[in-house]
Amino acid sequence: MIKSRLLWMLCAASLVMGCPKKEDVIVESGAGKSLSNDAIDQDPLALLPGGAVGVISGDAKALFASRFGQRLAIMASAPIPPAAGFEPTRDLDRIAVGLYSMQGADFAVVATGRFNKANIEAAADGTQTTPLGAPLVKSSYADRAVYTSKNIGFAVLTERTVLLGNETGIRRALDRIKEGRVKRSLPDGFEELAKTPNAPVVAAFDLRAQVMSDAVRGQLPFVVGLETARMLANFEEPGLNIAGTLTYPDNAQAEAGTQSLRSLASNAQSFGWLINLVGIPQPIKKLEAETNDRESKFVAALDGDAVAELLDRGARLIGLPVQPKVIPATVSPGVSGPDPK
Secondary structure (H helix, E strand, C coil): CHHHHHHHHHHHHHHCCCCCCCCCEEEECCCCCCCCHHHHHHCHHHHCCCCCCEEEEEEHHHHHCCCCHHHHHHHHCCCCCHHHCCCHHHHEEEEEEEECCCCCCCEEEEEEECCCHHHHHHHCCCCCECCCCCECEEEEECCEEEEEECCEEEEECCCCEEEEEEHHHHHHHHHHHHHCEEECCCCCCHHHHCCCCCCCEEEEEECCCCCCCHHHHHHCHHHCCCCEEEEEEECCCCEEEEEEEEECCCHHHHHHHHHHHHHHHHHHHHCHHHHHHCCCCCCEEEEEEEEECCEEEEEEEEEHHHHHHHHHHHHHHCCCCCCCCCCCCCCCCCCCCCCCC
16 A cells, blocks of 8 residues: 555655756856845745755645654754744745765755744844754854854744755855855756655655765765755655655666665664664565666555654754654644555
């Protein structure tokens, strides 16, 4: 059943592998002229700095309705003081994340929704502690107010658009805005993939210019030789379903990647008792992979409770509190995909 529900996503992922990169200029307002608010709100993806290793775009309402949505909501509000009255589950519509290094933590996030700029900036007065455990520090960059706490921060661009990320990611995005000239610069195939109906999360990665560490290759052998990856996801049972296509330089490496994915699933089952011992449910409920020329196509079903626990552990690493409450899972429009005949 899981396989049939995900075949539509797998097919869509494979269709975009040969799509050329599009870097059309979205807004052009003249050298040295900062973008207007309308221009900023016009195309959030165009605000992400170029050269991303990966871009992930998600429907915020669907994300927060998932079995691990509360954890994501906590992370989304991390740099913003509670007094700002910002509620991610209420105020966010969509999130686009750009990742810029596999060795560090450079990232930029463009969030769209409804933001009370005056309230948020009034709360960011340097005296209130954020969920990160430290007060915000206000600075100015590219003629914008930037607020950071432990190197993570935000800039309220308009009542509809907020920029978040680490300091490097935020500054790179603000440079583009101040220049008055932004354009989409996304990994190959992302824009076509994003047109897939009923896919609340889409992601594309280009690893050809990245050198993976020995530690990553040792833990995840399928990344050896990996050039690009395309993925779609939804939140049907058991919690997180992913369909993707991985591309390698040749068929031999693609076959090795496929075998590595299959081994990953087998190993997870073999060590299930150990995973449960440390308090994490068995994460992989299903993982199937097959090779097609230079590509390894896969479908995976992950346990939502296990994903929530992993997010909790990640939150602890960055100093966020872990909340015991659970938001009841609901299926929002656009979360489930069609079941092809």
